[in-house]
Amino acid sequence: MFRVLVVDDDADLRLSVASALSESSYLVDQARDGEECVNKVRAGKYNLVLLDVNMPRMSGMEALKEIKAHDPSIIVIILTAFSNIRDAVESTKEGAYNYLEKPIKAENLVYMIDKALKAHNMVRNITFSAPVIKLPGDTEFIGQSTEMKRIFSVIDKLSRVDTAVLIRGESGTGKELVAQALHFNSPRKDNRFVTINCSAVPENLIESEFFGHEKGSFTGADSRKIGKFQYADGGTLFLDEIGDISPAMQVKLLRVLQEKKFTPVGANREVEVNVRIVAATNRNLEEMIKRGEFREDLFYRLNVLPVQLPALRERKNDIEALVRYFIDKFNQQHHKSISGVGLEAMALLRAHTWPGNIRELENVIEHAFVIETGSEITSPSLPESISGAHSRMAMNPPDDERVFLTSSPSSGLQAMQSAMNSDATDDDDSGDDGMMEISDAQASAAITVAASALKGFKLDICKLDFQANKEEFERQFLISALKAFKGRINQTALHANIPKKTLLRKLEKYGIIAKEYV
Numbered sequence: 262m263f264r265v266l267v268v269d270d271d272a273d274l275r276l277s278v279a280s281a282l283s284e285s286s287y288l289v290d291q292a293r294d295g296e297e298c299v300n301k302v303r304a305g306k307y308n309l310v311l312l313d314v315n316m317p318r319m320s321g322m323e324a325l326k327e328i329k330a331h332d333p334s335i336i337v338i339i340l341t342a343f344s345n346i347r348d349a350v351e352s353t354k355e356g357a358y359n360y361l362e363k364p365i366k367a368e369n370l371v372y373m374i375d376k377a378l379k380a381h382n383m384v385r386n387i388t389f390s391a392p393v394i395k396l397p398g399d400t401e402f403i404g405q406s407t408e409m410k411r412i413f414s415v416i417d418k419l420s421r422v423d424t425a426v427l428i429r430g431e432s433g434t435g436k437e438l439v440a441q442a443l444h445f446n447s448p449r450k451d452n453r454f455v456t457i458n459c460s461a462v463p464e465n466l467i468e469s470e471f472f473g474h475e476k477g478s479f480t481g482a483d484s485r486k487i488g489k490f491q492y493a494d495g496g497t498l499f500l501d502e503i504g505d506i507s508p509a510m511q512v513k514l515l516r517v518l519q520e521k522k523f524t525p526v527g528a529n530r531e532v533e534v535n536v537r538i539v540a541a542t543n544r545n546l547e548e549m550i551k552r553g554e555f556r557e558d559l560f561y562r563l564n565v566l567p568v569q570l571p572a573l574r575e576r577k578n579d580i581e582a583l584v585r586y587f588i589d590k591f592n593q594q595h596h597k598s599i600s601g602v603g604l605e606a607m608a609l610l611r612a613h614t615w616p617g618n619i620r621e622l623e624n625v626i627e628h629a630f631v632i633e634t635g636s637e638i639t640s641p642s643l644p645e646s647i648s649g650a651h652s653r654m655a656m657n658p659p660d661d662e663r664v665f666l667t668s669s670p671s672s673g674l675q676a677m678q679s680a681m682n683s684d685a686t687d688d689d690d691s692g693d694d695g696m697m698e699i700s701d702a703q704a705s706a707a708i709t710v711a712a713s714a715l716k717g718f719k720l721d722i723c724k725l726d727f728q729a730n731k732e733e734f735e736r737q738f739l740i741s742a743l744k745a746f747k748g749r750i751n752q753t754a755l756h757a758n759i760p761k762k763t764l765l766r767k768l769e770k771y772g773i774i775a776k777e778y779v
């Protein structure tokens with residue numbers, strides 16, 4: 262039986278919604294505010310949450326984020342007064358399924374819930390997370406960060422249903438890979454995955470591109486042609502850059518999504534198809550709806566199951582795995598045998614903000630492959646957009662970093678690396694690495710590396726939870742320090758100014774294994 266949680270500070274409303282739903286054989290529970298809602302969602306198994314916007318203690322929007330972070334497959338429908346419609350529209354960006362305007366009519370409520378639950382049927386009860394999804398042609402979809410593991414688990418769930426998916430995210434974040442992953446992990450995988458780039462097809466040809474045409478139906482149509490919808494029959498149609506289709510095509514697309522049939526240009530018969538639609542955009546469709554440039558009804562059709570890809574700067578923990586993957590790929594393509602990335606170059610890669618996301622990272626690594634003559638990628642072989650940050654940082658460090666830059670990080674680092682690499686005798690299981698001497702310059706260079714890595718540290722201010730943030734900071738601090746000092750406990754304790762005992766206790770607490778950073 263489906264479990265529904267009604268969240269509103271208005272007891273009368275909760276009661277009337279609950280009684281309307283109990284009649285429709287749902288199991289209904291109630292919460293008085295966002296906080297109670299989040300606690301209940303974390304503790305119980307709900308399929309759907311009906312969520313008010315303005316509530317004491319925690320607002321509906323905050324609760325929505327928490328619910329989606331806990332389990333993205335829970336359907337959330339926003340209950341809103343007319344005055345809050347803007348918030349409700351915004352909430353769809355955060356993953357809400359749809360919204361209902363107050364006063365709530367029982368029949369509208371039951372209809373919307375039925376529809377939403379049908380769309381999500383089968384989505385639940387499947388748990389999965391993998392650090393890599395394999396795609397055809399040796400392509401891999403990499404994700405080590407918590408954010409990407411969450412996306413992978415969503416992909417796993419969504420690949421088992423036929424509902425439309427809307428993938429959103431900045432340019433270069435991997436939207437096309439998500440679309441492929443959805444198809445090649447689905448029961449449709451043996452049929453075609455067909456892409457239409459909506460921004461690349463000229464307006465006068467797009468209808469024929471979608472639906473095909475009969476011979477002679479327009480100037481230049483000298484033979485009959487089937488459209489991409491028909492070509493993708495049984496498979497998946499990926500509508501890339503969906504924000505760029507014209508209003509006229511939006512209407513036609515909506516019809517085919519609703520009725521699963523269409524008429525080719527110039528034909529007098531309808532064609533029926535069984536196609537799963539996956540769409541992607543980096544445009545703000547909600548703003549476009551407000552400006553009248555994108556149809557709201559089409560948006561809701563497509564946005565049944567949204568996937569929001571985070572920017573690379575929000576998941577810097579993926580950088581190392583992605584770099585490894587691109588190095589392997591370019592070693593094959595360029596017939597080279599680059600073994601990895603030097604510490605300083607890696608610190609620069611982590612410090613960069615990556616406006617072009619993974620595509621930019623891929624280009625940076627390829628650039629380095631062409632320039633680099635040694636066996637590993639070093640900072641001089643990185644493009645100026647990345648390595649420039651280093652000289653700027655060294656010449657003019659921000660106030661909070663001056664303390665770390667007491668000598669040339671470049672020469673210090675190289676010296677430190679070779680010193681540490683040549684000292685491979687003292688890594689026993691006790692975690693005691695002896696007190697190998699390293700110079701001040703070497704230590705300060707290593708500290709620079711750790712400090713750079715920590716610049717990517719992100720506070721979880723949504724939670725405003727001191728303890729959680731403190732622990733996350735400690736965890737990342739220790740990892741960065743261990744990496745910089747190559748997993749050596751004594752050096753790390755000394756230079757990070759932590760008593761060795763405390764360091765060992767904390768490593769145990771966070772499950773960090775020093776040897777992994779040797």
Ligand SMILES: Nc1ncnc2c1ncn2[C@@H]1O[C@H](COP(=O)(O)OP(=O)(O)OP(=O)(O)O)[C@@H](O)[C@H]1O
Nearest residue numbers: 401402403431432433434435436437438543619620
């Ligand atoms: N997680 C990842 N693992 C491996 N490669 C990735 C990953 N994400 C993106 N890439 C690679 O980065 C490049 C850009 O990815 P993709 O084309 O999917 O981005 P996009 O979001 O569709 O960008 P745009 O909005 O510009 O079309 C591709 O070469 C893709 O293979």
Ligand SMILES: [Mg+2]
Nearest residue numbers: 436437501541
């Ligand atoms: Mg793309």
